[in-house]
Amino acid sequence: xxxxxxxxxxxxxxxxxxxGLLYSLVALGLALIFGVMDIINFAHxxxxxxxxxxxxxxATTFLIEPSLTAFITMPIFFLLGIxxxxxxxxxxxxxxxxxxxxxTVGLLMVLRNLALMIFHAEPKxxxxxxxxxxxxxxxxxxxxxxxxxxxxSLVALGLVHLLLTRxxxxxxxxxxxxxxxxxxxxxxxxxKVYAVTFGLGTALTALAAALIMTFSRADPYLxxxxxxxxxxxxxxxxxxxxVGVLFSGLIIGIIEALGITIVGAGARELFIYLTxxxxxxxxxxxxxxRR
Amino acid sequence: MSLLTEAQTKTTAIIIVAIVIIAIIAGAxxxxxxxxxxxxxxxQTQTVTQTASPTTTTSPTQTVTPPKIKEIKIGLIEPLTxxxxxxxQEAKQAAELIIDVINNELGGIKNLGGAKLKLVVAxxxxxxxxxxxxxxxxxxxxxxxxxxxAYISRMTAAVAExxxxxxxxxxxxxxVDSLTEQGxxxxxxxxxxxxxxxxxxxxxxxxxxxxxxxxxxxxxxxHEDSIFxxxxxxxxxxxxxxxxxxxxxxxYPYDISDATPIVSKLMDYNPDVVISVPYFHDGVLIAKTIxxxxxxxxxxxxxGACGYTDPDxxxxxxxxxxxxxxxxxxxxxxxxxxxxxIVKMFEERYGKLPTEAAGIIFYSLMVVKEALEKAAELHPxxxxxxxxxxxxxLSLDLTDNNSIAAQLYPTGHIKxxxxxxxxxxxxxxxxxxxxxxxxxWPDPEPGIQPVFPRPDWPGAKG
Numbered sequence: 001x002x003x004x005x006x007x008x009x010x011x012x013x014x015x016x017x018x019x020g021l022l023y024s025l026v027a028l029g030l031a032l033i034f035g036v037m038d039i040i041n042f043a044h045x046x047x048x049x050x051x052x053x054x055x056x057x058x059a060t061t062f063l064i065e066p067s068l069t070a071f072i073t074m075p076i077f078f079l080l081g082i083x084x085x086x087x088x089x090x091x092x093x094x095x096x097x098x099x100x101x102x103x104t105v106g107l108l109m110v111l112r113n114l115a116l117m118i119f120h121a122e123p124k125x126x127x128x129x130x131x132x133x134x135x136x137x138x139x140x141x142x143x144x145x146x147x148x149x150x151x152x153s154l155v156a157l158g159l160v161h162l163l164l165t166r167x168x169x170x171x172x173x174x175x176x177x178x179x180x181x182x183x184x185x186x187x188x189x190x191x192k193v194y195a196v197t198f199g200l201g202t203a204l205t206a207l208a209a210a211l212i213m214t215f216s217r218a219d220p221y222l223x224x225x226x227x228x229x230x231x232x233x234x235x236x237x238x239x240x241x242x243v244g245v246l247f248s249g250l251i252i253g254i255i256e257a258l259g260i261t262i263v264g265a266g267a268r269e270l271f272i273y274l275t276x277x278x279x280x281x282x283x284x285x286x287x288x289x290r291r
Numbered sequence: 292m293s294l295l296t297e298a299q300t301k302t303t304a305i306i307i308v309a310i311v312i313i314a315i316i317a318g319a320x321x322x323x324x325x326x327x328x329x330x331x332x333x334x335q336t337q338t339v340t341q342t343a344s345p346t347t348t349t350s351p352t353q354t355v356t357p358p359k360i361k362e363i364k365i366g367l368i369e370p371l372t373x374x375x376x377x378x379x380q381e382a383k384q385a386a387e388l389i390i391d392v393i394n395n396e397l398g399g400i401k402n403l404g405g406a407k408l409k410l411v412v413a414x415x416x417x418x419x420x421x422x423x424x425x426x427x428x429x430x431x432x433x434x435x436x437x438x439x440x441a442y443i444s445r446m447t448a449a450v451a452e453x454x455x456x457x458x459x460x461x462x463x464x465x466x467v468d469s470l471t472e473q474g475x476x477x478x479x480x481x482x483x484x485x486x487x488x489x490x491x492x493x494x495x496x497x498x499x500x501x502x503x504x505x506x507x508x509x510x511x512x513x514h515e516d517s518i519f520x521x522x523x524x525x526x527x528x529x530x531x532x533x534x535x536x537x538x539x540x541x542x543y544p545y546d547i548s549d550a551t552p553i554v555s556k557l558m559d560y561n562p563d564v565v566i567s568v569p570y571f572h573d574g575v576l577i578a579k580t581i582x583x584x585x586x587x588x589x590x591x592x593x594x595g596a597c598g599y600t601d602p603d604x605x606x607x608x609x610x611x612x613x614x615x616x617x618x619x620x621x622x623x624x625x626x627x628x629x630x631x632x633i634v635k636m637f638e639e640r641y642g643k644l645p646t647e648a649a650g651i652i653f654y655s656l657m658v659v660k661e662a663l664e665k666a667a668e669l670h671p672x673x674x675x676x677x678x679x680x681x682x683x684x685l686s687l688d689l690t691d692n693n694s695i696a697a698q699l700y701p702t703g704h705i706k707x708x709x710x711x712x713x714x715x716x717x718x719x720x721x722x723x724x725x726x727x728x729x730x731x732w733p734d735p736e737p738g739i740q741p742v743f744p745r746p747d748w749p750g751a752k753g
Contacts, residue, residue: 005559008555011559012552015549015555019549123571123572123598124607125575125607125608125609126607127608127611136585141585143551144583146549216548216579217572217575217576219572221546225546225548226548229548231310260543260552261555261556264542265541265542265543265547265553266542266544268543268544268547
């Protein structure tokens with residue numbers, strides 16, 4: 001497998017870009033919650049899993065195109081996020097990291113085992129979608145579901161970026177992230193900022209899940225996959241906001257696709273974590289980390 | 292425009308710790324969840340009284356039995372609770388049915404004066420440790436000379452540690468090849484091992500291609516990288532090499548998030564056939580991606596009994612798995628007298644069709660009966676001695692004409708090699724046709740023909 005066809009390389013570069021954009025979207029909610037609230041949410045990937053099941057249930061019950069269920073699941077998840085924040089997260093704000101870890105790991109276990117109990121280990125998927133035809137550009141074939149997922153992800157990242165930089169609420173969020181006490185003194189309702197941030201971060205996982213369900217399936221262990229990936233992307237991005245998440249998601253997606261092409265799919269995780277270690281080795285604060 | 296300003300070194304450290312913890316959890320979960328869906332291990336313990344030949348056995352000549360045996364305990368160690376309970380419970384149902392058939396319809400073990408079999412059951416739980424403990428307890432309390440079990444291969448290995456030490460015959464329904472590569476003396480496996488699944492998938496496509504005057508020049512083998520998936524793939528590759536077919540092989544972790552890079556690689560290689568060994572969930576992703584990328588090979592054959600053709604996968608993947616096949620250790624549609632009869636009895640008693648977990652027990656337990664008959668014939672003085680039983684198992688040569696066991700087996704032929712594996716091991720093949728799974732090979736269901744090549748293959752005529 002030493003000689004590699006350039007068109008195969010180009011093909012997988014394209015594959016990697018679209019997957020990477022989706023990875024960025026998956027990680028965005030986590031970056032937001034961690035960046036603003038300093039909470040280590042281990043259950044993040046499992047929100048994606050729950051979102052995937054919800055998409056499955058809605059799409060197959062009402063026969064809706066899976067990607068469109070996001071219009072229903074995002075508001076539900078926004079509220080779910082706020083409820084979870086009020087019930088669980090608020091109590092451990094500012095607590096020892098170990099306690100925060102215990103709480104969110106507990107949440108992860110509850111979600112995962114609920115899924116196992118309700119849906120068992122069998123894969124659940126939506127057997128229909130509007131994305132069935134590939135887009136062929138010369139030697140490159142693009143799966144339309146990945147193209148759609150990539151574009152929607154990019155738009156979502158852009159909107160969140162604008163929200164944070166161009167709105168009053170965004171300024172309040174960033175102020176809170178910078179210094180909670182000073183923000184509070186300035187009259188910002190920090191509790192409210194936190195609740196909305198957690199809700200938004202959770203709603204974004206529902207969007208990602210709806211996009212994933214156009215080409216993949218829901219299973220109880222999906223959370224493991226996306227949870228870990230999100231953490232790597234957030235750490236690599238160096239908490240550099242939306243831009244950091246975007247770039248490190250793209251890097252992971254491309255490295256993964258090229259690694260599979262050049263070496264083999266068996267070592268997929270090896271490439272991801274080697275990249276992660278190299279980045280942190282040379283830039284301990286991440287790609288976009290600030291002093 | 293970073294979201295966070297302070298204490299970054301600390302937070303980075305926390306993130307790294309967090310990732311390490313998640314990685315550990317992920318690793319543990321992966322280990323615990325290894326291939327739950329597919330290997331079916333069924334253990335049955337049977338106590339056996341001696342009997343004679345496996346053929347229509349001669350009536351019990353009473354001169355044969357100095358120690359009068361009235362009842363033989365047969366042990367069954369299966370995962371009756373936990374993640375794999377669905378398989379273990381079905382295996383238990385199958386064992387109870389077959390024991391009833393042997394005792395009532397067949398008159399027990401004829402060469403042992405009609406001695407009855409008594410099923411003694413233990414729960415293997417979900418870990419090798421639990422399985423081993425169950426085996427220890429069952430052996431200590433019931434002393435069965437023969438045990439069946441334990442579906443999940445690593446749990447079967449744990450049970451074998453006990454049965455080898457205690458010199459008890461273990462008839463295994465775990466499918467990983469290595470179970471018969473440990474030098475164990477008292478283990479037997481009628482079921483097709485993992486590599487036999489891969490071999491059958493290739494044999495099927497080669498036979499079909501020949502029938503339709505098509506040539507397979509290149510094949511691609513993609514498989515999830517668990518021990519089971521790797522053995523299945525190796526079996527397929529060995530067979531491809533035998534037929535002189537060029538191949539590429541690609542292993543991938545079963546929890547892969549996107550299959551486009553793998554499918555792109557397949558399209559670049561452009562094989563005539565794809566042999567795919569999915570874990571379960573990944574099958575949905577791969578089938579959907581192949582369809583969406585517009586990849587149309589001559590045929591796509593699954594191997595390893597997991598995914599593609601089971602009702603859940605068909606429901607999840609929809610049209611994407613149409614015409615996919617997969618290999619199974621049992622053929623409920625095999626048109627032999629006893630297979631039809633047992634399937635009907637199972638349906639009447641339990642209200643469902645037997646799947647692989649039950650099927651393996653059907654023939655494994657019938658093999659036990661034949662072995663007991665044989666042991667009584669060869670060693671009437673001590674038929675239940677482990678070495679005499681072993682000799683009896685090894686001397687069996689069961690075919691459709693001389694045994695019920697072979698009638699229940701996909702290839703209709705069971706003969707054990709010294710390592711305990713069936714020399715004539717093979718699987719049945721199911722294909723999704725119009726959204727329904729049908730047995731298409733080697734003995735197709737009535738009125739069903741395999742669809743080969745795929746109608747969407749550009750080379751397919753009409």
